[in-house]
Amino acid sequence: MAEAYIFDALRTPRGKGNRNGLLYEVKPIGLLSTALAALLERNAIRPGEVEDAIIGCVTPIDDQGYNIAKAALLYAGWGTATTGMQINRYCASGLEAVNLAAMKVRSGWEQLVLAGGVESMSRVPVGSDGGPLMYDPEVMIKADFIPQGVAADLLATLEGFSREMLDAYALQSQQRANHAWDKGHFAPSIIPIYDRNGLLILDKDEHLYETTTPEGLAKLQPAFEALGKQGFEEIALQQYPTLERIHYRHTAGNSCRNVDGAALVLVGSKERGAALGLKPRAHIRAVATAGVNAVLMHTGAAHAARKALQMAGMEASDIDLWECNEAFAAVALHFQHDLGIDEAILNVNGGAIALGHPLGASGAILIGALLDEMERRDLATGLVALSTSGGMGVATVIERSVKNLA
Numbered sequence: 001m002a003e004a005y006i007f008d009a010l011r012t013p014r015g016k017g018n019r020n021g022l023l024y025e026v027k028p029i030g031l032l033s034t035a036l037a038a039l040l041e042r043n044a045i046r047p048g049e050v051e052d053a054i055i056g057c058v059t060p061i062d063d064q065g066y067n068i069a070k071a072a073l074l075y076a077g078w079g080t081a082t083t084g085m086q087i088n089r090y091c092a093s094g095l096e097a098v099n100l101a102a103m104k105v106r107s108g109w110e111q112l113v114l115a116g117g118v119e120s121m122s123r124v125p126v127g128s129d130g131g132p133l134m135y136d137p138e139v140m141i142k143a144d145f146i147p148q149g150v151a152a153d154l155l156a157t158l159e160g161f162s163r164e165m166l167d168a169y170a171l172q173s174q175q176r177a178n179h180a181w182d183k184g185h186f187a188p189s190i191i192p193i194y195d196r197n198g199l200l201i202l203d204k205d206e207h208l209y210e211t212t213t214p215e216g217l218a219k220l221q222p223a224f225e226a227l228g229k230q231g232f233e234e235i236a237l238q239q240y241p242t243l244e245r246i247h248y249r250h251t252a253g254n255s256c257r258n259v260d261g262a263a264l265v266l267v268g269s270k271e272r273g274a275a276l277g278l279k280p281r282a283h284i285r286a287v288a289t290a291g292v293n294a295v296l297m298h299t300g301a302a303h304a305a306r307k308a309l310q311m312a313g314m315e316a317s318d319i320d321l322w323e324c325n326e327a328f329a330a331v332a333l334h335f336q337h338d339l340g341i342d343e344a345i346l347n348v349n350g351g352a353i354a355l356g357h358p359l360g361a362s363g364a365i366l367i368g369a370l371l372d373e374m375e376r377r378d379l380a381t382g383l384v385a386l387s388t389s390g391g392m393g394v395a396t397v398i399e400r401s402v403k404n405l406a
Contacts, residue, residue: 001106001107001108002105002106002107002108002269002270003105003106003269003270003283003284004101004102004103004105004106004267004268004269004283004284005105005267005268005269005270005273005280005281005282005283005284006265006266006267006280006281006282006283006284006367006371006398007043007266007267007268007273007278007279007280007281008039008042008043008264008265008266008278008281009189009263009264009265009266009281009364009367009368009371009372010035010038010039010042010189010190010191010263010264010368011035011189011190011191011261011262011263011264011361011364011365011368012031012034012035012190012191012193012202012261012262012263013190013192013193013202013203013204013205013206013261014205014206014207014259014260014261014355014356014358015122015193015202015206015207015259015260015261016122016206016207016257016258016259016260016356017120017121017122017257017258017259017260017356017358018121018122018258019122021122021206021259021260022201022202022206023120023122023193023201023202023206023260023261024122024123024260025195025201026120026193026201026260027063027120027123028057028063028064028068028118028119028120028123028124028260028262029063029068029071029072029075031118031120031193031260031261031262032055032068032069032072032076032118032262033072033075033076034191034193034194034262035116035191035262035263035264036072036073036076036078036264037076038191039114039264039266043266043276043278044277045276045278047073047077047078047079047081047082048078048079048081048082049112049276050078050082050112050113050114050266051082051083051110051111051112051113052082052083052084052085052101052104052110052113052114053069053070053073053082053083053084053085053113053114053115053116054069054084054085054087054097054100054101054113054114054115054116055068055069055072055084055085055086055087055097055115055116055117055118055360056086056087056088056089056092056093056094056095056096056097056116056117056118056359056360056361056363056364057069057086057087057088057093057117057118057119057359057360058088058090058091058093058119058126058359058360059119059121059124059125059126059127059128059129059359059360060086060088060129061124061128061129062123062124062128063120063123063124064118064119064120064123064124067084067085067086068086068118069084069085069086070083070084070085071084072084072118082114087100088360089289089388089392089394090359090388090389090390090392091325091327091357091359091362091363091386091387091388091389092325092362092363092386092387092388092392092393092394093117093359093360093363094115094116094117094263094360094361094362094363094364094365094366094367095362095363095364095366095367095384095386095394095395095396096289096363096394097115097116097117097265097363097364098115098116098265098267098284098363098364098367098396099284099287099394099396100115101113101114101115101265101267102267102284102287102396103287105267105268105269108269111268111269111271111272112266112267112268112269112272112273112276113266113267113268114264114265114266114267115264115265115266115267115364116262116263116264116265116361116364117262117263117358117359117360117361117362117363117364118261118262118263118358118360118361119259119260119261119262119358119359119360119361120260120358121258121259121260121358121359122258122260123260125258126258126359133145133389133390137231140235141235143294144235144238144239144293144294144295145235145294145295145390146228146232146235146236146294146295147224147227147232148297148298148327148328148389149223149224149227149250149255149328150224150227150228150232150233150236150246151236151295151296151297151298152224152250152255152298152327152328152330152331153222153224153225153228153246153247153248153249153250153330154236154240154246154295154296155296155298155299155328155330155331155334156247156249156250156328156329156330157243157245157246157247157249158240158243158296159330159333159334159337161249161329161330161333161334162249163218163249165329165333166249166250166254166328166329166330166333167214167217167218167251167253167254167329168214169254169329169332169333169353170212170217170253170254170329170353170354171212171213171214171217172343172350173326173329173347173350173351173353173354174208174209174212174350174353174354175212175350176347176348176349176350176354177205177208177349177350177351177354177355178208178210178350178354179349180348180349180350181204181205181208185349185372185373185376186205186349186369186372188372188375189368189369189372190203190204205259205355205356206259207257207259207354207355207356208354208355209354212253216253217251217253217254220251220252220253221251222248222249222250222251223248223250223251223252223255224248224250225248228246228248233245233246235295236295239293239295249330250328250329250330253353254328254329254353255327255328255329255353256325256326256327256328256351256352256353256356256357257352257353257355257356257357258356258357259355259356259357259358260358261356261358261361261365262358262361263361263362263364263365263368264364265364265367265368266278267284281371281375281400282371282374282382282398282399282400283398283399284396284397284398285312285314285381285397285398285399286308286309286311286312286314286396286397287308287311287394287395287396287397288304288305288307288308288311288394288395288396289304289307289392289393289394289395290303290304290306290307290392290393290394290395291303291391291392291393292391292392292393293391294390294391295391296391297387297388297389297390297391297392298327298328298330298331298334298387299334299338299387299393300386300387300388300391300392300393300394301324301325301331301335301385301386301387301393301394301395302334302335302338302339302385302393303393304385304386304392304393304394304395305324305335305339305383305385305393305395306339307395308383308385308395308396308397309383309397312397314381314397316339316340316341318381319345319381319382319383319397320345320374320377320379320380320381320382321345321348321370321373321374321377321379321381321382321383322341322345322346322347322382322383322384322385323346323347323351323366323369323370323382323383323384323385324336324346324347324351324384324385324386325351325352325357325362325363325366325385325386325387326347326350326351326352326353326354326357327352327357327386327387329353331387332346332347332351335385348373349369349373362386363384363386363394366384366386367384367396367398370382370383370384370398371398374398374400375400379400380399380400380401381397381398381399381400382397382398382399383395383396383397383398384396384398
């Protein structure tokens with residue numbers, strides 16, 4: 001079976017996901033087409049040499065509807081040869097796109113595939129596409145489904161994560177992200193966004209705060225208590241009858257931020273890469289999905305990571321660097337504790353709490369962030385994992401070695 005190699009990974013900056021955000025004026029198809037143009041320029045390849053494009057998008061309606069993957073390819077002038085499809089595995093859509101691309105390449109049926117994601121949360125708010133798991137009470141009760149914020153507070157309650165622990169993690173995310181930007185750690189992958197007149201719109205993640213303090217975080221009110229009291233707490237407690245109540249400890253400060261953004265990852269076989277003059281940066285060693293209890297949806301990342309490690313024949317101690325999506329502080333803390341990860345090698349440049357979570361793109365962004373940092377530190381192995389709504393997790397193990405990249 002052929003190996004699947006990563007040749008490139010890039011992303012746009014993340015803009016605030018509201019009407020005041022700098023990327024609100026940019027359509028999601030514009031975010032994607034800018035990334036597509038940059039990919040061609042960076043790798044000196046022609047559009048028709050990429051066989052397929054798999055793009056994650058969690059709210060595929062309106063500006064993001066009607067298969068935005070193929071629409072963006074056509075809009076960006078890629079012609080007709082490259083096919084495209086949009087997928088939705090909730091928050092892990094961008095990573096699942098990368099994993100599917102790797103599967104295509106490993107099967108030998110395709111040789112060069114583009115993967116990634118896009119989400120314009122300022123123009124297409126999360127949940128605006130409806131759906132029974134979000135809006136049909138009968139379905140939600142029967143499926144034991146609760147909103148993600150309430151699920152995060154349930155996890156924090158069960159794990160004994162205090163408000164102080166969650167805020168301390170959030171502060172660390174901000175500090176690490178600010179340090180990474182100051183030191184240029186994100187520079188290799190960032191594609192600035194310009195308007196049609198060539199004027200710069202955004203070249204740095206907009207949601208980054210340099211003045212976050214423990215005192216400021218402590219003043220923020222719980223964000224999901226009112227939602228939990230609408231009946232969702234009862235759904236959760238039915239499965240945990242010994243639990244008296246959920247303690248609502250997640251706030252706007254220790255939860256991820258809604259943002260706009262796009263990311264792309266170029267995946268292919270070593271042979272096709274060599275023919276096109278592309279240098280492998282890493283190979284995808286193993287991928288996995290895992291299903292978990294919907295009320296404990298945020299444990300999905302850890303389950304998927306364990307499954308991916310098993311498939312790779314590895315232990316957690318074999319991984320040099322980790323990325324776990326910071327949907328909520330409790331998610332990353334649970335992931336760290338469950339797998340016994342040293343905090344010094346987890347989310348080392350901050351994460352979604354500081355920089356934002358453009359749902360469909362986040363998994364691809366994390367692949368790029370992990371790869372850049374592995375190269376900067378000259379490390380061999382890394383793992384990316386995300387939990388998703390509905391009780392799922394997705395994980396990917398990547399590896400850099402002289403033997404595999406020669």
